[in-house]
Amino acid sequence: MSEVPLSDRLFAPGGLTPMFQPIVRTGEGPPSIHAYECLSRGPAGTNLERADVLFEYVRLKRIEAQVDRACIAAALEAGSEIPGAPPLSVNAHAISIATDREFAGALARVARSYGIETSRLTVEIVEHSPAFDNRPFLDGLGQLRDLGMAIALDDVGLGQSNYKMILDAEPDYLKIDKYFVAGCDAEPRQRAIIESIADLARRFGAEAIAEGVERPEELAALRSIGIELVQGYLFARPMPISSLVAAWAHARRVGREPSPLRAAGAALGRS
Amino acid sequence: MGVDAPWVFRRSIDRSGLADSLLGEVPVAERLARLLVVEDEMFIRSAMEDFFTMRKYSVDCASEWEEAEALFAMKTYDIVITDLRLTGFGGTEGLEIIGFVRQRYPTTKLILLTGFGNGEIEAEAKRRGVDVFLHKPISLPELARVADSLLSP
Numbered sequence: 001m002s003e004v005p006l007s008d009r010l011f012a013p014g015g016l017t018p019m020f021q022p023i024v025r026t027g028e029g030p031p032s033i034h035a036y037e038c039l040s041r042g043p044a045g046t047n048l049e050r051a052d053v054l055f056e057y058v059r060l061k062r063i064e065a066q067v068d069r070a071c072i073a074a075a076l077e078a079g080s081e082i083p084g085a086p087p088l089s090v091n092a093h094a095i096s097i098a099t100d101r102e103f104a105g106a107l108a109r110v111a112r113s114y115g116i117e118t119s120r121l122t123v124e125i126v127e128h129s130p131a132f133d134n135r136p137f138l139d140g141l142g143q144l145r146d147l148g149m150a151i152a153l154d155d156v157g158l159g160q161s162n163y164k165m166i167l168d169a170e171p172d173y174l175k176i177d178k179y180f181v182a183g184c185d186a187e188p189r190q191r192a193i194i195e196s197i198a199d200l201a202r203r204f205g206a207e208a209i210a211e212g213v214e215r216p217e218e219l220a221a222l223r224s225i226g227i228e229l230v231q232g233y234l235f236a237r238p239m240p241i242s243s244l245v246a247a248w249a250h251a252r253r254v255g256r257e258p259s260p261l262r263a264a265g266a267a268l269g270r271s
Numbered sequence: 272m273g274v275d276a277p278w279v280f281r282r283s284i285d286r287s288g289l290a291d292s293l294l295g296e297v298p299v300a301e302r303l304a305r306l307l308v309v310e311d312e313m314f315i316r317s318a319m320e321d322f323f324t325m326r327k328y329s330v331d332c333a334s335e336w337e338e339a340e341a342l343f344a345m346k347t348y349d350i351v352i353t354d355l356r357l358t359g360f361g362g363t364e365g366l367e368i369i370g371f372v373r374q375r376y377p378t379t380k381l382i383l384l385t386g387f388g389n390g391e392i393e394a395e396a397k398r399r400g401v402d403v404f405l406h407k408p409i410s411l412p413e414l415a416r417v418a419d420s421l422l423s424p
Contacts, residue, residue: 003313006338047333047342056341 007061009043011070017041018075019238020082022260023089023209023231026223031264034229035087035122038075039238059128064093065100073110078241080114083248089122089152094165097125097140098132104143119148124175126154127165134168141169152209156197166204174201178212178232185217195225216267223268234267235260303329304422305346309339309353309368310384319352322411323418336364340371348372348379350418355385355392363392366399373400380421384409 009015018038025034042048048057058067072090079088090107097103108118123144141151152173153165157180166174176197184190194210201208210222213232222230236259239247251258257265306328310316316332323330331348333339336357351372355365365383372379383396386407393404403417 003311003334006335047331047338050345052344053338053341056344057337060337060340 006043006046006048006057007063009046010048010058010067012043015043016067016071016074017044017240018071018078019240020075020079020244021231021238022236023229024235024260024264025228026219026230026264026268027228030270031261031268033086033258033261035089036079036082036244037089037124037231037238038072038079038091040071040075040091055126059093065096065103068092068096069100069103069106072107076110076114076116080116081241081245083245085116085120087120087122088116089124091124091126091154093129094125094127094137095129095132097123097144098134098137101136101140103140104147104149107144107149108147117148121148122150122152122173124152124154124173125165125169125171127162128159138168157193166200170204171206173207173209173229174204175209175211176227181210181212181218181222181232182214183218185215185221191221191225194222194227198225198227219264219267230264235263303327304350304418305348306330306418307339307342307348307351307353308332309336309351309357309365310334311354311357315354319411319414323415326415328418336368336371339368343372343375347376349422350380350382352382352384352414352418355383356387363395366392366395369396369401370399380418382414382417382421384414 004012018040020036020038022036023034025032039051040054041051042054042057048054058064068091072092075090076088082088092103100106107121107123111118111121144151150172151169152175153169153171154175155177156166156174158177174197176194180190180193180197184194194208198208207229208227209229209231210227211231213219213222213230213234215234219230219234248258256262304327306323308316308319308323308330310319310332311334313334316334320330320332331342333342334357339351339353351368353365353368356362357364365385369381369383372381381401382403382405383401384405384407385392396404402421405414405417
């Protein structure tokens with residue numbers, strides 16, 4: 001009996017499961033949903049069910065462009081069911097944008113096929129390849145912008161995601177990784193890095209988003225730095241579309257705020 | 272694709288987390304030994320997983336070398352047992368795994384299994400840092416004895 005290759009299972013129906021995690025705005029007013037980041041899980045019961053293993057595998061296989069397209073298609077299909085048509089943030093490897101000349105057009109076609117305006121979309125750039133042709137990458141970014149999409153840089157300060165990328169990509173958002181956020185309330189050196197990224201964001205006309213926020217103390221530290229956009233288990237874990245829709249329907253039925261916003265309000269002492 | 276290809280040296284973001292780092296400092300004798308089995312034959316892989324799990328190993332399995340390397344994004348292993356051929360087409364992917372692990376995880380023990388090995392392959396495996404080179408067929412109890420002895424303090 002022959003086994004279906006793992007990479008083929010990724011592209012089979014149901015091979016990729018989209019998950020959604022809210023990005024919460026915690027400004028002066030009541031907390032609100034800024035957007036949902038669309039995340040992906042690989043085939044259930046395989047090692048690729050874990051996102052970190054899935055994307056390391058994808059990079060080793062050098063199938064970033066195909067998998068990015070497949071993840072985005074699955075995410076937008078499911079994301080079209082989220083009530084209220086909120087903004088959605090999808091992930092793409094920089095090398096996908098640099099090498100897949102049809103990436104922006106394909107993304108736009110998929111979005112429209114699910115009734116999603118491209119102006120609702122942010123593309124989060126994940127950079128792992130040490131070198132790729134910059135010109136087509138910047139052209140690809142330009143096409144995404146022309147379609148009304150925003151650009152975010154993921155994992156700023158980690159790995160290959162560096163100052164050059166900030167200069168080249170002119171992002172609308174800089175995402176600060178959990179590596180810097182976890183325990184930042186107790187560690188001044190982490191806060192110094194976060195402040196530096198937040199300051200960079202301001203100078204470039206962008207906004208910082210802190211990922212991996214798990215504790216109210218971390219949220220308070222981030223707020224004291226002036227970061228309003230936050231994401232993490234403190235508010236909600238990534239969830240499949242069925243759970244998200246059910247949770248929102250329940251909140252509406254009982255006349256309460258959805259749980260991520262209640263969690264944010266409680267953490268900010270506003271509940 | 273040789274181990275000297277640039278991507279091998281690409282720095283991966285370590286998301287394994289503090290818990291795994293701390294676990295790595297606990298002596299193997301005081302916890303389950305973490306074993307990665309890399310084998311493309313599903314039945315052999317399953318048999319090895321079941322056998323070593325019964326022997327109180329914590330076992331992960333991979334069918335391809337990319338899958339095996341990707342698992343290191345999640346955690347580290349005390350020992351890796353890999354087949355030489357992972358494609359069924361005469362490849363030597365097991366050598367890639369040996370080189371990858373030895374460069375990044377010097378304390379991980381490495382066993383290479385092959386039914387096709389020759390002196391040249393064995394010499395190359397040793398050059399890349401394999402601890403034990405074994406010819407198939409080999410019984411699971413015999414393989415376990417080799418693994419146990421590599422992990423014994």
